[in-house]
Amino acid sequence: MTTKWVIANWKMNHLRAEASAFCEAFRADYKARPGVEAGIAPSFPLLPGVISQTETTGAKVFGQNAHWEPKGAFTGAVSMAQLKDAGCHGVILGHSERRQFFNETDDSLVKKLQAAWEFDLLPVLCIGETLTQRDAGFTLDVLRQQLSVLERTGHGPLVVAYEPVWAIGTGRRADATQIEEVHAFIREDLWLTFGDAGREIPILYGGSVTPDNFEEILRIPHVAGGLVGGASLEAGKFLRLLKQAQESN
Numbered sequence: 001m002t003t004k005w006v007i008a009n010w011k012m013n014h015l016r017a018e019a020s021a022f023c024e025a026f027r028a029d030y031k032a033r034p035g036v037e038a039g040i041a042p043s044f045p046l047l048p049g050v051i052s053q054t055e056t057t058g059a060k061v062f063g064q065n066a067h068w069e070p071k072g073a074f075t076g077a078v079s080m081a082q083l084k085d086a087g088c089h090g091v092i093l094g095h096s097e098r099r100q101f102f103n104e105t106d107d108s109l110v111k112k113l114q115a116a117w118e119f120d121l122l123p124v125l126c127i128g129e130t131l132t133q134r135d136a137g138f139t140l141d142v143l144r145q146q147l148s149v150l151e152r153t154g155h156g157p158l159v160v161a162y163e164p165v166w167a168i169g170t171g172r173r174a175d176a177t178q179i180e181e182v183h184a185f186i187r188e189d190l191w192l193t194f195g196d197a198g199r200e201i202p203i204l205y206g207g208s209v210t211p212d213n214f215e216e217i218l219r220i221p222h223v224a225g226g227l228v229g230g231a232s233l234e235a236g237k238f239l240r241l242l243k244q245a246q247e248s249n
């Protein structure tokens with residue numbers, strides 16, 4: 001049985017009251033089972049509330065980004081040390097929205113991955129191609145390039161999330177053939193970089209995942225769950241995704 005992950009990436013959504021209502025509903029319904037990990041990645045101000053409200057459920061809370069320096073004069077930034085201190089389990093890194101809107105680079109990701117491991121946080125490294133890149137036939141080259149940061153970081157616990165940029169928030173998910181091809185490619189790449197340890201790294205799919213398509217996605221080889229945006233904002237849908245992950249094992 002491979003462990004399946006369902007990680008809710010709330011992005012810049014929810015105020016405290018909404019987050020609190022989500023956590024109440026989640027806590028009332030969620031039954032943790034072996035083989036499935038629930039993750040929630042709220043924005044920074046919501047972290048303390050979500051962490052304290054979900055403490056008893058076994059859900060793991062993630063930051064959506066962090067700086068590589070542990071502290072200092074970096075106005076507006078949050079450090080890995082601060083995420084750890086707040087009670088986070090891990091951190092999402094390299095999300096396409098950070099690459100696209102905040103100039104995230106491969107060089108910064110090398111430093112962020114190393115800093116995450118230094119502070120005992122599990123990084124979820126996001127990779128994915130744009131539609132222009134896919135249409136030009138460059139998908140695997142782009143992913144290879146994005147994965148190459150792992151040749152410069154050393155080694156630590158890791159989750160990889162394949163999120164085709166054109167499938168994020170569009171309602172147009174990648175089809176089973178596309179996901180299967182890319183996940184097999186990522187698995188091979190991780191094996192080439194890390195040897196046998198590369199076989200154990202969970203590879204999640206993200207991009208317009210909903211309870212209507214998740215069962216099919218979970219059946220695709222090398223898919224260890226989902227990184228979910230829009231459908232993760234409602235507790236009911238998040239709970240359904242988790243149930244589907246539990247039933248897929």
Ligand code: 13P
Pocket residue numbers: 009095163167168169170171206207208209227228229230231
């Ligand atoms: P959607 O599920 O809203 O397409 O977002 C996916 C995503 O970016 C998760 O990180």
